[in-house]
Amino acid sequence: MTETLSPDTGASTAPASGRRPPLRFARFRDLALVPAIVILLVVGALLDPTFLTTGNLLGVLQQQSALSLLVLAEAMILITGKFDLSLESTIGFAPVLAIALVVPTSAHGLGTEWAAWLAVPLCLLTGALIGAFNGLLILKFQLSAFIVTLGMLITVRGLHEGVSGGNSLFQIPQSFMFLGFETWLGLPLSVWISLALFVVGMVVLSYFRQGRSLYAVGGNVDAAKAAGIRTNKVIWTVLIIGGVLAALAGMLETGRLGAIGANLGDGMIFDVFAAAVIGGISLNGGKGTLFGALCGVLVLGLILNILRLTAVDGHWFNAIKGVIILLALVLSRLTTGKAQE
Amino acid sequence: MMSAVNHPAASEGLAAVARNVTKRYGRTVALDDVGIEIKDGESHALVGRNGAGKSTLVSILTGLQAADSGEVSFFGKPAPALSDREGWRRNVACVYQRSTIMPALSVAENLFINRQGKRLISWSKMRRQAGELLEPFGVDVDVNTPASDLTVEQRQLVEIARALSVGARFIILDEPTAQLDGPAIERLFERLRALQDTGITFMFISHHLEEIYEVCQTVTVFRDARHILTAPVAELGRAELVDAMTGEPGGLTVPGAADRPDVSQDSEVALNVENLTGDSFSDVSLRIRRGEVIGFAGSASSGKHQLAETVYGLRKPSSGVIEVDGRKVKPGSVLDALKHGIGCVPRDRHHQGLVLGLSIAENAAMTVMNKLGPAGLVPPKQLAGVGSKAIESYDIVTSGADQPVSDLSGGNQQKVVMARALASDPKVLVLINPTAGVDVKSKESLLGVVDRVARTGTAVIVVSDELDDLRVCDRVLVMFHGEVAHEFGRDWTEQDLVAAIEGVSE
Numbered sequence: 083m084t085e086t087l088s089p090d091t092g093a094s095t096a097p098a099s100g101r102r103p104p105l106r107f108a109r110f111r112d113l114a115l116v117p118a119i120v121i122l123l124v125v126g127a128l129l130d131p132t133f134l135t136t137g138n139l140l141g142v143l144q145q146q147s148a149l150s151l152l153v154l155a156e157a158m159i160l161i162t163g164k165f166d167l168s169l170e171s172t173i174g175f176a177p178v179l180a181i182a183l184v185v186p187t188s189a190h191g192l193g194t195e196w197a198a199w200l201a202v203p204l205c206l207l208t209g210a211l212i213g214a215f216n217g218l219l220i221l222k223f224q225l226s227a228f229i230v231t232l233g234m235l236i237t238v239r240g241l242h243e244g245v246s247g248g249n250s251l252f253q254i255p256q257s258f259m260f261l262g263f264e265t266w267l268g269l270p271l272s273v274w275i276s277l278a279l280f281v282v283g284m285v286v287l288s289y290f291r292q293g294r295s296l297y298a299v300g301g302n303v304d305a306a307k308a309a310g311i312r313t314n315k316v317i318w319t320v321l322i323i324g325g326v327l328a329a330l331a332g333m334l335e336t337g338r339l340g341a342i343g344a345n346l347g348d349g350m351i352f353d354v355f356a357a358a359v360i361g362g363i364s365l366n367g368g369k370g371t372l373f374g375a376l377c378g379v380l381v382l383g384l385i386l387n388i389l390r391l392t393a394v395d396g397h398w399f400n401a402i403k404g405v406i407i408l409l410a411l412v413l414s415r416l417t418t419g420k421a422q423e
Numbered sequence: 424m425m426s427a428v429n430h431p432a433a434s435e436g437l438a439a440v441a442r443n444v445t446k447r448y449g450r451t452v453a454l455d456d457v458g459i460e461i462k463d464g465e466s467h468a469l470v471g472r473n474g475a476g477k478s479t480l481v482s483i484l485t486g487l488q489a490a491d492s493g494e495v496s497f498f499g500k501p502a503p504a505l506s507d508r509e510g511w512r513r514n515v516a517c518v519y520q521r522s523t524i525m526p527a528l529s530v531a532e533n534l535f536i537n538r539q540g541k542r543l544i545s546w547s548k549m550r551r552q553a554g555e556l557l558e559p560f561g562v563d564v565d566v567n568t569p570a571s572d573l574t575v576e577q578r579q580l581v582e583i584a585r586a587l588s589v590g591a592r593f594i595i596l597d598e599p600t601a602q603l604d605g606p607a608i609e610r611l612f613e614r615l616r617a618l619q620d621t622g623i624t625f626m627f628i629s630h631h632l633e634e635i636y637e638v639c640q641t642v643t644v645f646r647d648a649r650h651i652l653t654a655p656v657a658e659l660g661r662a663e664l665v666d667a668m669t670g671e672p673g674g675l676t677v678p679g680a681a682d683r684p685d686v687s688q689d690s691e692v693a694l695n696v697e698n699l700t701g702d703s704f705s706d707v708s709l710r711i712r713r714g715e716v717i718g719f720a721g722s723a724s725s726g727k728h729q730l731a732e733t734v735y736g737l738r739k740p741s742s743g744v745i746e747v748d749g750r751k752v753k754p755g756s757v758l759d760a761l762k763h764g765i766g767c768v769p770r771d772r773h774h775q776g777l778v779l780g781l782s783i784a785e786n787a788a789m790t791v792m793n794k795l796g797p798a799g800l801v802p803p804k805q806l807a808g809v810g811s812k813a814i815e816s817y818d819i820v821t822s823g824a825d826q827p828v829s830d831l832s833g834g835n836q837q838k839v840v841m842a843r844a845l846a847s848d849p850k851v852l853v854l855i856n857p858t859a860g861v862d863v864k865s866k867e868s869l870l871g872v873v874d875r876v877a878r879t880g881t882a883v884i885v886v887s888d889e890l891d892d893l894r895v896c897d898r899v900l901v902m903f904h905g906e907v908a909h910e911f912g913r914d915w916t917e918q919d920l921v922a923a924i925e926g927v928s929e
Contacts, residue, residue, distance in 0.1 A: 291792035291799040298789060301778035308737060308775040309789035309843065310761040368780045 115377035126192035146383035155324035157375040163300035163367025165227040171238035172347035176329035180205035189253040198255035211326025217318040262337015300367030438624035444493030471645035472862030473832035486511035516586030517595040526571035678874040693882035697745030705903040718896030725902040735767040736760035766849030776840035779829040784810025787842040813842035834865025
């Protein structure tokens, strides 16, 4: 059969591989969750007349503001290709330590009774230090981020319990409550803060070298190194910012509730990851946008709100919530069309 | 078009046949009504440029993907269902460029993965059988060692041995020589010929046309998702083969150094390396003038890659000095190398060259992100500008600067890496295997870029295993065991150079 066939001279109809139609869906992928949010609003309105009231929706936003800051932090850390489970402990421990250092022992303080205005900077500093310590273990000791931050989750939670002695802290300085308590132009200040930080995050991650380097490091750390990016510095910075954001989230939550519970943040990390992944952040790094993550937070918040309004039996609440989150993941997997890693 | 016109009794004596196979990915046609017939016991080469459809055909012939239409058969029987992995494994095996060995498992377990038997695993029996299996291949390793310790050559032999032990009589080799040095390639070819004598059939994919003439009997050329020709290797000249691959007469025109004017002796020294010692090389000194292209040749163990990576700061030297334009570069710092005007195409584009998920523009601009706007601002316009300039200057085939690099063919990806290295207008350009795994046309255009930047006064280092890459060089230094052993001018001959690389010249 070895007959030489002459080269095919027919006009080429096959487009060279890599050519795509001019319409770019990539731009719309970010908006994939918008229809889901609309559907949830409609479903909520049909199920319960109080759902679409300003009061309820503002409540949703305010309740989600602390979670959204954790998601903002986790999204940036995931994009950089790392992991931080300890955020859910930082959100409780940072405010507890700060408050315990300034209140008298009668209010479960540590006895130091430092000036009250120190509470805010102390809280943020604690978050930064926890992030920096995570970075130290992950980068200098080259440990897996997953297991390091799991260990830190437990350790920091333990510190929270130890420092507070298992008590809720009530005598919170006014300066500390301010951010979570005030409203501005009819919206809780905490919602403005979350929104503003998300906008800053989106701008930095889209239009700044420092932000784009997160994607480079998470996408291919060796290529980023070879392009002159100081990858360790980037990862460390992101972990520290993550800790600070978690501490800030703790402040907002304290202001909203008027006290710090002994279990503040407990179990939140699951919601954080669920929101991030529903929002299209890849667990393998290098992929996803903060806008997507924000949509993920809203989807999750609306689902939870609808569940509460429909007065599901409290004992079944978690099971239903879990199932709905899994469904949301399946749906987001189908709408984005790509396998989740 | 190449269906068996003069063989009505079709599949007699044919190891593998694909007929009228079409495969689309979305709007992209990856294979357009192609066919291939591989005779029992032959070595059949499949060649074509990146994006010609070779990889798609391999995944269809190995049952990893189903064709949209068309048929595949082995030894006269239709191919098994896609879900019948066992059935496919008995018919065909493929040694990919990327390993299918599980690095953490022992060699023995890799050989018997998923067929350890129905009862409890007898480790001693498995080890004995593994030893017996590997014996004829001369793989001199303990079967208990983890597979990650194997050399590339041993790894390939283990994969071939595993395929044969499953019962496959047809083996696809996808660029098996890409990561091997000269002697290892020779040993592999000897092994292939011996296996062929025992009746094993091979399909061989390579960008090195010389290798096809050395080991194959028949060659099939694909271009732009179509079958172009199938012919006995002996009847097809090299020029005709290249013409068929590129679709244009004229063949490969690699720019030679002789076309450039001589680099004058009083031209400034751009890069000065003094007594540099580091990983796998020692006491290397060299001076490269502006506009000069220096080649580094040598075997895989010669230290040439390590030397180049040290110049760019990817590795830290233990002693010695690197200067650009007379100013010292901080050792082991890529950032400082970039600041002083050194650009680099790293050894492996997947490993260090590209962030696959990001766009062309973003990859190309990665080394100059801090120069696009104030305070690290990256204005989208400027970013897109870097991207479209790269696409234009290095003629990257793409739908636009915002296309992710993962969508591009290998040759075009490599052009993006080149764009990244040149984005900062470096005074010194370090290229490590710049044309590895790219097709002839892309090779031509990449080497054209080297010629172009040298004319504008950039000093270039080309480290390569491919002699074609070295033709563009004004001087070629041959490294042997970590030292510069020989130096050639522009007028080197292949024989002299190869002899020096192998360390057999006097």
